[in-house]
Amino acid sequence: MNKTSFFTLVKNEYIKIAKKRSTKIIMVLFVLMLIAMPGFFKVINLMEMSENEQYSMSVSGSDQLTYMISDLDSEDVSYAELKKELFKYLIDEDVSWQDWRLNAAQDIYESDDKQKILTVSIFCRTGDWRGYYRYAADHTDMEGLKWGYEYMLAHEITVMDYSDPTIRALESVVQAKNSLQFGEDEKDKAEEQIGLYQLENGTGNTRGKESLYALDLSSGSLGFWDIYMLTPKLIMAAGIVMIIVAGGIVASEFGQGTIKFLLINPVKRWKILMAKYFTVLSMGLGMAVFMELFTVLSVGAMFGFDLDVPYLTYSGGAVHELNSFVFVTRAYLLSFVQLVVTATLAFCLSSLVRSSALAIGVSLGTLFIGSNASAILGQLGVDWARFLVFSNTDLLTISQGGSVFPEHTLFFALCVIAAHMTVFILTAYDAFTRRSV
Amino acid sequence: MERQAVLSVKGLKKSMGRKEILHGIDMECFGGEVFGFLGPNGAGKTTTIKIAVGLLSLETGEVKICGHDIAKDFEEAMACVGGIVENPEMYKYMTGRDNLKQYARMRGITDPSVIDEAVAAVKLTNRIDEKVSKYSLGMRQRLGVAQALMHKPRLLILDEPTNGLDPQGIKELRDILKHLAHENGACVVVSSHLMSEMELMCDRIGIIAKGSMIGTYSMNEIKNRSAGDLEEHILEVSDPVAAAAVCGLSPDRVTIGEGVLTVRLEKDGGKAPVARLNRTLIENGIDLYSVRPKETQSLEDVFIELTEEEKGDGQIE
Numbered sequence: 001m002n003k004t005s006f007f008t009l010v011k012n013e014y015i016k017i018a019k020k021r022s023t024k025i026i027m028v029l030f031v032l033m034l035i036a037m038p039g040f041f042k043v044i045n046l047m048e049m050s051e052n053e054q055y056s057m058s059v060s061g062s063d064q065l066t067y068m069i070s071d072l073d074s075e076d077v078s079y080a081e082l083k084k085e086l087f088k089y090l091i092d093e094d095v096s097w098q099d100w101r102l103n104a105a106q107d108i109y110e111s112d113d114k115q116k117i118l119t120v121s122i123f124c125r126t127g128d129w130r131g132y133y134r135y136a137a138d139h140t141d142m143e144g145l146k147w148g149y150e151y152m153l154a155h156e157i158t159v160m161d162y163s164d165p166t167i168r169a170l171e172s173v174v175q176a177k178n179s180l181q182f183g184e185d186e187k188d189k190a191e192e193q194i195g196l197y198q199l200e201n202g203t204g205n206t207r208g209k210e211s212l213y214a215l216d217l218s219s220g221s222l223g224f225w226d227i228y229m230l231t232p233k234l235i236m237a238a239g240i241v242m243i244i245v246a247g248g249i250v251a252s253e254f255g256q257g258t259i260k261f262l263l264i265n266p267v268k269r270w271k272i273l274m275a276k277y278f279t280v281l282s283m284g285l286g287m288a289v290f291m292e293l294f295t296v297l298s299v300g301a302m303f304g305f306d307l308d309v310p311y312l313t314y315s316g317g318a319v320h321e322l323n324s325f326v327f328v329t330r331a332y333l334l335s336f337v338q339l340v341v342t343a344t345l346a347f348c349l350s351s352l353v354r355s356s357a358l359a360i361g362v363s364l365g366t367l368f369i370g371s372n373a374s375a376i377l378g379q380l381g382v383d384w385a386r387f388l389v390f391s392n393t394d395l396l397t398i399s400q401g402g403s404v405f406p407e408h409t410l411f412f413a414l415c416v417i418a419a420h421m422t423v424f425i426l427t428a429y430d431a432f433t434r435r436s437v
Numbered sequence: 438m439e440r441q442a443v444l445s446v447k448g449l450k451k452s453m454g455r456k457e458i459l460h461g462i463d464m465e466c467f468g469g470e471v472f473g474f475l476g477p478n479g480a481g482k483t484t485t486i487k488i489a490v491g492l493l494s495l496e497t498g499e500v501k502i503c504g505h506d507i508a509k510d511f512e513e514a515m516a517c518v519g520g521i522v523e524n525p526e527m528y529k530y531m532t533g534r535d536n537l538k539q540y541a542r543m544r545g546i547t548d549p550s551v552i553d554e555a556v557a558a559v560k561l562t563n564r565i566d567e568k569v570s571k572y573s574l575g576m577r578q579r580l581g582v583a584q585a586l587m588h589k590p591r592l593l594i595l596d597e598p599t600n601g602l603d604p605q606g607i608k609e610l611r612d613i614l615k616h617l618a619h620e621n622g623a624c625v626v627v628s629s630h631l632m633s634e635m636e637l638m639c640d641r642i643g644i645i646a647k648g649s650m651i652g653t654y655s656m657n658e659i660k661n662r663s664a665g666d667l668e669e670h671i672l673e674v675s676d677p678v679a680a681a682a683v684c685g686l687s688p689d690r691v692t693i694g695e696g697v698l699t700v701r702l703e704k705d706g707g708k709a710p711v712a713r714l715n716r717t718l719i720e721n722g723i724d725l726y727s728v729r730p731k732e733t734q735s736l737e738d739v740f741i742e743l744t745e746e747e748k749g750d751g752q753i754e
Contacts, residue, residue: 008542015539019531257526261584264490264522265543266515437492 004267009275010282017245017279026241033237034291038227038299045222061097065090068109078112086121100129100158107136129158144177151199169198190314197312197319224299224306225324231295232331232396235288239339239367242284246346247360249276250432254354259437269433273351277425280343288336292328331396338393341417342367344424351428366390378404386412389420441504443468443517443592443624444489449498451484459484459648461498466626466641468591471618473639474628477744481648482628483523486596490520503591516544519590521598525581529570533561533580536569537587544588555587558613574601582610586617593617593625599634611638632740646744659739667701669731670711674698675724683721684714699731 017023065087072080087105095101101124108117116139123132130153137149148170151157161167173195176188250273253259263269300307310321346363350356370390377385385391386405392413397403399410442465449462459481466472476482487493489500491507500507505514527536537552546552556565559579569577578601585593593614599607615638617623629635635642636656643653667690674680677698681691684700692699702710711728718725 004543004545008545012539012542015535016528016531019528019535021530256528257524258528260492260522261527261540261581263492264515264518264520265540266512266518267543268511434494436494437487 006275010279013276013279030237034294035298037234038302041227042302061095061102062091079114079117082117086124098160104132142178143181144174147177148174169195193314193319194312224303225309227303228299232335235335238284238287242339242343243346243363244360246280246343247350247363248356250350251354251356251359263437273432277347280347284339288332292332334395334399337395341389341393344421348424348428352431375404387416392416440467443503445501447499451496462650464643466624468622468624469618470640471614471625471638473635473642474626475635475642476645477630480645482645483596486522486594490518517591519585520594521581521585522596525577527569527580532568533565537584540584546588551587555583559583575603575606578602591623593623596628632737644743651743668704669699669701670728671731672698672728673726680718680723683717
């Protein structure tokens with residue numbers, strides 16, 4: 001007798017899923033989401049850009065200067081007249097909001113040093129940016145600023161265009177150096193070194209570590225990597241689909257009454273169960289791979305295919321270039337683990353309680369609430385919460401050292417996950433193979 | 438050489454919770470016969486069938502299908518089986534054909550004409566590409582039968598297969614099952630609680646009540662089973678009163694009717710008593726127009742009697 005192959009069983013499961021109308025609708029929504037996400041940022045970006053254009057062309061830096069003048073009027077500030085005189089001059093000159101002179105104006109706005117105010121005013125009126133940078137570098141206590149002015153002096157930078165990656169890198173180095181002045185910190189050190197590396201090589205991508213909110217939408221032009229680095233977070237959508245499939249794949253056979261026809265075949269029950277589990281996992285993996293590839297197209301179509309930008313990391317005292325796609329793939333894989341755990345939970349419940357609604361509901365709930373709940377427990381100092389599975393599923397954060405639990409390592413997290421998965425799978429196996437039908 | 442049973446059940450016991458619902462079932466079904474598995478509701482028919490096809494776990498006893506013990510060689514045993522247990526539920530959002538393809542793949546059938554043949558056998562060809570959600574109960578039953586027989590199993594187990602079928606459908610199913618058993622040598626096991634249905638379909642029946650096997654009988658045995666050793670015959674005669682007087686039987690074995698005389702004769706005498714009676718009547722100048730044996734108890738009566746005499750009251754346990 002030729003035994004029914006495992007992949008025949010998997011094929012059957014795929015056909016059953018694919019033939020459902022709900023599956024088709026979900027898949028269309030999924031693809032639409034992959035197009036809508038970069039589209040959303042494109043629209044916002046275009047709106048911000050057109051605003052900025054207006055700002056720099058017609059209003060220029062005057063708005064801010066006018067505001068500063070009115071502020072000086074309303075309060076009792078020393079040398080207000082001197083400051084106002086300079087600000088009015090700059091308004092007449094119609095300086096751009098990105099001009100170094102606007103920076104200088106802000107510099108003296110809060111100063112109560114008459115000598116400084118007079119000196120900076122002269123630099124501004126004569127257009128002597130070298131003089132100003134020299135003067136500012138010599139008169140600041142902040143090492144970062146000092147370094148920044150000297151850098152701008154050396155590289156003749158007079159326009160503070162924040163859409164320029166160089167300026168952004170400069171800014172981050174300045175801030176990192178300022179912090180480092182008050183104590184050594186690994187994170188600041190990394191930021192400093194990566195910033196310097198970017199300035200030196202004129203390339204490099206640091207996105208992905210930051211949250212969505214760190215995206216500077218007003219910076220003018222968002223690039224491919226700004227958006228593409230965010231796409232691993234969308235894997236949650238694939239997770240929802242996985243949970244829906246996993247929660248229904250066993251329970252629906254009972255619900256439809258088809259389980260009897262399924263089990264009367266010459267195939268042992270555990271093989272059928274494993275085929276179903278494999279179907280859930282492979283489908284989720286397929287969706288994640290599809291996401292990663294498809295979003296290259298959808299993001300690229302809207303933000304340009306500027307693909308050849310290395311991702312910079314700092315470790316062991318040196319900056320390393322990593323292919324950015326490798327970094328994104330790593331982010332996908334780490335995020336995927338959470339989906340595997342939650343889908344396994346859904347699968348286990350599906351087999352145990354035979355109700356797809358319950359299995360899907362509980363698993364979606366834990367997907368959204370689980371990690372928050374364990375974060376709260378962690379912040380409350382409940383140390384045993386580190387053994388909860390959802391304290392360990394956000395591997396991306398744990399790998400970046402962002403866990404709320406002290407000394408939380410990737411290895412520990414993987415061990416906890418493995419233990420829970422074993423329980424889930426054994427429960428599903430036991431419930432399914434011994435069940436009376 | 439002794440025939441090997443296609444389905445052999447020995448000492449099958451099953452408990453649900455603390456209650457034992459099967460108290461040791463023994464039966465053997467052979468190739469080439471339609472075996473009726475008969476019992477009132479709740480007698481344990483479906484439980485026995487479910488254990489035999491692996492839907493319920495086997496606790497005590499042994500089930501062999503084509504010589505394969507289902508506890509040891511489940512896959513080999515199941516490869517010989519086709520069946521419908523309880524309702525013929527299929528994937529409603531798929532077409533009939535897509536449903537059958539699912540089972541074909543699981544049984545390693547690659548030739549698509551096998552599906553066509555099975556569909557033609559149950560006369561569902563012109564509706565097979567419609568979604569099952571549009572099927573009537575009878576059509577789903579036919580689809581279930583097609584599913585069960587498409588891999589030409591040596592053992593076909595059908596649990597109440599005539600449910601939802603119209604009289605035409607029942608007759609067609611009967612013909613299909615008889616054909617499979619008598620021409621193809623398959624063993625067909627059909628469960629039912631309707632004796633009248635079994636009568637037309639089965640060669641042998643096994644009767645189960647209250648979780649115990651009452652016995653297996655060939656159809657003829659059941660038919661001949663009657664109240665006692667006497668067999669009633671109805672004689673159409675010219676003068677029933679005179680006939681009663683001359684027949685030589687005690688009055689309690691004779692009933693006089695209008696134009697007919699009903700007599701009870703010894704069963705074990707075969708046809709001889711009738712012949713003797715005939716001769717006596719003719720010798721006494723009484724005309725005999727016809728003799729017919731009176732219908733013995735209906736099969737339904739036998740069934741009820743059998744299932745009740747064992748256990749008493751006929752309550753669902």
